[in-house]
Amino acid sequence: xxxxxxxxxxxxxxxxxxxxxxxxxxxxxxxxxxxxxxxxxxxxxxxxxxxxxxxxxxxxxxxxxxxxxxxxxxxxxxxxxxxxxxxxxxxxxxxxxxxxxxxxxxxxxxxxxxxxxxxxxxxxxxxxxxxxxxxxxxxxxxxxxxxxxxxxxxxxxxxxxxxxx
Ligand SMILES: Cc1cc2nc3c(=O)[nH]c(=O)nc-3n(C[C@H](O)[C@H](O)[C@H](O)COP(=O)(O)O)c2cc1C
Numbered sequence: 227x228x229x230x231x232x233x234x235x236x237x238x239x240x241x242x243x244x245x246x247x248x249x250x251x252x253x254x255x256x257x258x259x260x261x262x263x264x265x266x267x268x269x270x271x272x273x274x275x276x277x278x279x280x281x282x283x284x285x286x287x288x289x290x291x292x293x294x295x296x297x298x299x300x301x302x303x304x305x306x307x308x309x310x311x312x313x314x315x316x317x318x319x320x321x322x323x324x325x326x327x328x329x330x331x332x333x334x335x336x337x338x339x340x341x342x343x344x345x346x347x348x349x350x351x352x353x354x355x356x357x358x359x360x361x362x363x364x365x366x367x368x369x370x371x372x373x374x375x376x377x378x379x380x381x382x383x384x385x386x387x388x389x390x391x
Pocket of ligand 1: 244258259260261262263278279280283308311312313314378
């Protein structure tokens, strides 16, 4: 196994949660499925999070222009949403016509029943080789009554089970 292959295999062993990063504004309405959404800090001027998005993703260009996005942490039943926003589900038409959503406080699309949705203002973006590392300052959080997050690990969707089970 070369270094890249062993990196990919190593990372596949990490179960991550799955988010859809949505954006709307002058740069257009876009959304992309990611496993790279991560909390940065709860204790700065405002809470912040980061997300890594491929530089060729139309969502990345739109976020850079809109200067805002919403990070929607999918609930355990929203595998279909992940497939829609990753392009695995190749149905015609806008991705946003196929899911429930509303415009949040900052005008960004909040996916209905996502475990949590974090409305963000884009504060900084760094292009590191193939991906933009984008940091958002959180301006509002929507919490649904579906707290269990969808997971992805070892190349398949997963659900968390309690430690005692
Ligand atoms: C579970 C999962 C996690 C993903 N994580 C990321 C990610 O963190 N960053 C990223 O740029 N693309 C990620 N992708 C890939 C994008 O969702 C998408 O498939 C890719 O950008 C191609 O999109 P397109 O079909 O709209 O061109 C992930 C896909 C899946 C299914």
